[in-house]
Structure formats: structure tokens, C-alpha cells
Amino acid sequence: MLLELIEYHWAEDIDEVLLLLGRLDVKTVPLAGGTYLLGLHDDSIESVVDLRDLDLAYISEDARGIHIGAMTTLQQMVDSPLLKELFAGLLARAAKNSSSSRLIRNSATIGGTIATGSASQADLLTALAVLDAEVVVRSGSKTQVDLKGGSYEHPGLALAGVVYKGKHERRIPSGEVQLSRRPAELIIEVVIPRPTLAVGTALMRVSRTPADVSLLHAAALIEIDAHTYRKVHLALGGSNMEPVRLYGVEQMLEGQPVMNPLNSQKLLTILQEGMATFRPPADIRASSSYRRVSGMGLAYRALEEAMNVASWQNVMSSERGS
Known part of the structure; x- marks a missing residue:
């Protein structure tokens, strides 16, 4: 207290x-x-x-992307028709998995979850990381200037010690908020780039019980264009663990032809090589070695599902375009 x-x-x-x-x-x-x-x-x-009376509880969409106000509750995200549709429902599912209690989800906000970081034990953080979400923060600024009276050629008004109050906004990648956000900055909203038609996502988790916090979870996003993997995002997270993007795996898959049917051995080889430096932290729930070994299988399942969903979306978009 x-x-x-x-x-x-x-x-x-x-x-x-x-x-x-x-x-x-x-x-x-x-x-x-x-x-x-x-x-x-x-x-x-x-x-x-x-902050309850601020106008910061909203979920909207425009040409720039998806906007989620900082005071939007996790339950509002779960119930949002827009979030259930976009990204194959990844954000809605991640918000629901972030707490098994509807009472908590009715109070907890996306802004508070991001500000709390790994202590929130939220699957949502890993989903935001894999979606390249950016957090808009705002701070107040004050600038003191002394304006002299000018000269004969350029007369002016003598103003000494004037303080100008202004606002400053900046965007921070969701995974860097804990390191980059300053104490006097307020989280305003979360902005997520718009998805393409042929996008597939997946969210896998391991926990002691379905209602417990996840020992480890994996989120994946796949975008297909012209029968190639145009964008591959993969992240792992867990209890008391900041989301980790597996850039090595992503780089080896991006630009590759779509595997149809899925080449299991090739995908496993890519994961083994790309996750060679993956060293997750340990806590009272899971050891580092457990997360490292389990992460391989979880990442495989997440990529497999995201690839299948993206392939299906690609077929459906091609049929609509013909």
C-alpha cells in the first residue's frame, strides 16, 4: 500500500x-x-x-495504423470487434491471456501494463513487441527567454524572463519503454502499423494451469507477398521476463519462398541457428535452461501456425482479387 x-x-x-x-x-x-x-x-x-476522466479510452483505426488509448482496459481490448478481426485476433487473445480474472481486466489498462513492464506478467507485452507497436508519450516543457527591446532599426517590446509552456511528444518502441521513458512523461496511446491482407499471427504459451501466468510464451507474425515471406516477426516472453525478439530467426526466413507444405527440418534448423544466443532469465517459476529448451518447441509451433494462417489469408485475398 x-x-x-x-x-x-x-x-x-x-x-x-x-x-x-x-x-x-x-x-x-x-x-x-x-x-x-x-x-x-x-x-x-x-x-x-x-487519469480516469481523461479522454484516453478508445480503439480506432486510420491510415496511419491502429490507435489504442492508454486508458483502454484489457477487457475492452478483449471485447473489441476491431481487435478480434485484425492480426487474426492476436491482440484480443493476448489481452485475455494477460489475466485470468475478468475483474482485473476490467481495471487494468494497456498504458498501465506497458508502464509496469515485466512485473505485469502480461502476454500482451510480447504481442505488442511482435507487432512493432510504438508508445506515444507526452511531457510538458518550459522554456525561459529574455527578449530585449530591439534597436532603432528593428524596434521591439522588452520582455524579460518570459516562460513559454509547451508540449513535447515522442514515440518509443513498446519494448524500450522501460529504458527510454522519463519519469515526467505520460503514456498517451499505442500505435500499431496497419496489417496487410495476407498476415498470419499466433500466440502460444506454457503455464502450470490455464489460469496461471505463463512460464514462457511465443508470439509470431508472418506476412506473405508474391509467394515469399515478406515479413517475419518472432518474440518470446514469460513471467518476470521482458519480451525478446529473435532477429536471427527473422532474418533467415524473410525473403524465403513460402514453404508449402511446411518443411519441418528446414524450420528446425533455422530455429536452432537463430536461437543459439537466446539466454532467457530465470525466476522462481522457471529456470533459464528450461525456457531455452522449451522456447525452441514453442517458437516452432508459433511460426507453424502463423505461416499456415498467412498462407490461407493469401489464398483468400487472391480469390477476392480475381
Whole structure:
């Protein structure tokens, strides 16, 4: 519990939140769903800013991609017709797998999940990594300038010590938020590139029970164009483990002809070579060696399913175009 809390702010404007987060005298943190923060034992936190009244709960689509507001709950993602359709339902399934409790999913938000990182134990983080999702963060900025009165040729108004308040937004890859996000930055939304028609995805997981957090999970995305694998993304994650993109495997598969039927031996050889440097961390649930050995089989199953779905989508899109 936050035993040293002395302030509780209910914000109605993002600028107000940024002003509060930017204070140096009182440690202030944003409060989203509260599923992680309210159970945190951190006596240095003195103030929280409730974000519920901000207009940040939405799921939309435009020419730039898929936009998911930071205050969108995991259950809203599970129920979204758009997310059930796009990427073969990968985001909706990952949001559901991130917590077996609907009560938690009704409170936990995508922004809070990303900000918490591996401590959230969420399969969603690995799905976002494999989709090349970017996190939009915003911070308040202040610039102090001294404007002199000018000269006879160029007269001006003398303004000394003027402070200009502005906003600064930037995008961070979802897998780099923990390292790159600054304390006073607020997560605004998640942006995911639009998928093509011939895209296949898969999400595989290993856990002690279906309702437990995953010891290890794998997410894969395959895009097919002109009978070749135009894009291959593969990531592994798990409890207390940041998602790891397997770039070696991806590079060996991208540009290769579609394997139809699937060449199991070739795929296994690629995985063995591409995962040679895969060294996952250990925790109380699983050892590093267990994850390393199990990761091979899990990655194979994820790629196999994603390849089959992408091939089927490619056939369907070809029939629609003819």
C-alpha cells in the first residue's frame, strides 16, 4: 500500500497531469487502473494523479495504423470487434491471456501494463513487441527567454524572463519503454502499423494451469507477398521476463519462398541457428535452461501456425482479387 500518500488528484486535463508529474518537490505518479500501483510498497510516492476522466479510452483505426488509448482496459481490448478481426485476433487473445480474472481486466489498462513492464506478467507485452507497436508519450516543457527591446532599426517590446509552456511528444518502441521513458512523461496511446491482407499471427504459451501466468510464451507474425515471406516477426516472453525478439530467426526466413507444405527440418534448423544466443532469465517459476529448451518447441509451433494462417489469408485475398 502507498502508506506515505499525502495527495490525491483527480485530473480532467492532460496538461494538468503533466504539470503535476513535472513537480520536483513531491514525487507524483499517474494512477490508471491501479491493479499494480495500489499494491506497491513504495514509501517514496507521495502523490497520485487519477487519469480516469481523461479522454484516453478508445480503439480506432486510420491510415496511419491502429490507435489504442492508454486508458483502454484489457477487457475492452478483449471485447473489441476491431481487435478480434485484425492480426487474426492476436491482440484480443493476448489481452485475455494477460489475466485470468475478468475483474482485473476490467481495471487494468494497456498504458498501465506497458508502464509496469515485466512485473505485469502480461502476454500482451510480447504481442505488442511482435507487432512493432510504438508508445506515444507526452511531457510538458518550459522554456525561459529574455527578449530585449530591439534597436532603432528593428524596434521591439522588452520582455524579460518570459516562460513559454509547451508540449513535447515522442514515440518509443513498446519494448524500450522501460529504458527510454522519463519519469515526467505520460503514456498517451499505442500505435500499431496497419496489417496487410495476407498476415498470419499466433500466440502460444506454457503455464502450470490455464489460469496461471505463463512460464514462457511465443508470439509470431508472418506476412506473405508474391509467394515469399515478406515479413517475419518472432518474440518470446514469460513471467518476470521482458519480451525478446529473435532477429536471427527473422532474418533467415524473410525473403524465403513460402514453404508449402511446411518443411519441418528446414524450420528446425533455422530455429536452432537463430536461437543459439537466446539466454532467457530465470525466476522462481522457471529456470533459464528450461525456457531455452522449451522456447525452441514453442517458437516452432508459433511460426507453424502463423505461416499456415498467412498462407490461407493469401489464398483468400487472391480469390477476392480475381
